[in-house]
Amino acid sequence: MSKRSIALVLSLLFVLAYPAGKLLGQAVYGSIIGSVTDSSGAAVPNAKVTITDIGKDVNFVTSSNEAGNYEQSHLIVGRYRIRVEAPGFQASVQENVNVTVDAAAHVDVMLQVGAVTQTINVTAEASLLKTERTDVATSFQTKAVAELPIYDRNFTRFELLTPGTQMLGWQHASSENPQGSIQISVNGQNFSGTGQQLDGTENRDPILGIIVINPTLESISEAKVTTQNYDAEFGQATAGVVSAQTKSGTNDLHGSAFLFRRNDLTMARQPFSQAQPLGFPNTDPSKFIPDTLWNQFGGSLGGPIRKNKAAASGTMTTTGLTTST
Numbered sequence: 001m002s003k004r005s006i007a008l009v010l011s012l013l014f015v016l017a018y019p020a021g022k023l024l025g026q027a028v029y030g031s032i033i034g035s036v037t038d039s040s041g042a043a044v045p046n047a048k049v050t051i052t053d054i055g056k057d058v059n060f061v062t063s064s065n066e067a068g069n070y071e072q073s074h075l076i077v078g079r080y081r082i083r084v085e086a087p088g089f090q091a092s093v094q095e096n097v098n099v100t101v102d103a104a105a106h107v108d109v110m111l112q113v114g115a116v117t118q119t120i121n122v123t124a125e126a127s128l129l130k131t132e133r134t135d136v137a138t139s140f141q142t143k144a145v146a147e148l149p150i151y152d153r154n155f156t157r158f159e160l161l162t163p164g165t166q167m168l169g170w171q172h173a174s175s176e177n178p179q180g181s182i183q184i185s186v187n188g189q190n191f192s193g194t195g196q197q198l199d200g201t202e203n204r205d206p207i208l209g210i211i212v213i214n215p216t217l218e219s220i221s222e223a224k225v226t227t228q229n230y231d232a233e234f235g236q237a238t239a240g241v242v243s244a245q246t247k248s249g250t251n252d253l254h255g256s257a258f259l260f261r262r263n264d265l266t267m268a269r270q271p272f273s274q275a276q277p278l279g280f281p282n283t284d285p286s287k288f289i290p291d292t293l294w295n296q297f298g299g300s301l302g303g304p305i306r307k308n309k310a311a312a313s314g315t316m317t318t319t320g321l322t323t324s325t
């Protein structure tokens with residue numbers, strides 16, 4: 001290979017690799033934006049804005065521009081503390097700012113004249129009115145993912161809780177779809193037109209059109225189903241986008257253990273298909289519902305690998321199913 005060819009290849013690799021850090025998908029992270037003003041409403045430029053991840057104690061530092069506006073992007077899902085300081089003003093601290101995936105939390109700060117050593121703590125929650133984006137989406141936070149009564153604890157069923165979705169009358173065979181993911185139409189479009197993202201990584205089977213990794217509910221920190229006006233970065237999506245964000249560790253150890261059990265003794269009888277007793281050869285001729293046993297058990301564990309630097313979280317789930325008629 002000639003020197004010119006080698007130089008051309010190296011230049012191409014540099015062009016492809018250099019912007020990688022700048023082009024991180026918004027669907028992976030959230031952001032915090034806002035403005036800094038004084039009591040008269042005038043902009044406060046060059047104010048120091050320190051944004052702290054409460055769970056990991058990691059700081060992000062930015063500053064307001066000439067118009068008093070500030071922005072901190074590429075924040076993972078979680079709770080944050082915002083501290084704003086400027087010469088001649090009291091410091092202002094906003095606690096418990098929730099950052100969600102693919103969204104911007106808007107937090108405006110008004111500074112009061114005084115010494116920097118004085119601090120004003122603001123406990124009011126940020127406005128829930130979304131003015132910086134026009135997408136139509138439904139978000140499911142950690143509490144909703146963990147506590148909503150999903151029949152088989154299948155993550156893909158959360159899509160059915162979004163307006164404009166409908167489960168198809170046919171499903172892929174278990175040999176092609178061992179995780180039991182379901183096919184859902186969004187706004188009447190083909191089910192394969194729904195993009196699937198897991199921590200910002202493409203998670204849709206290009207042939208079957210279904211999710212590749214169907215994550216366990218214990219591993220999800222937030223899920224978002226966008227049905228209209230999603231970003232142009234989702235080039236393969238023509239119906240909607242399902243973004244899932246997995247849990248990350250914190251400075252403290254945390255975990256859970258769970259057991260879900262379902263059997264025929266606690267199931268309601270279907271009056272149309274189970275109106276008559278099962279009869280012979282069933283062991284109990286008076287039974288209306290076949291013997292059924294479904295168990296799912298497992299746990300999760302998260303904690304620091306190195307405090308204030310790196311953390312990890314993991315989940316283990318096992319499902320057992322026994323059905324007889």
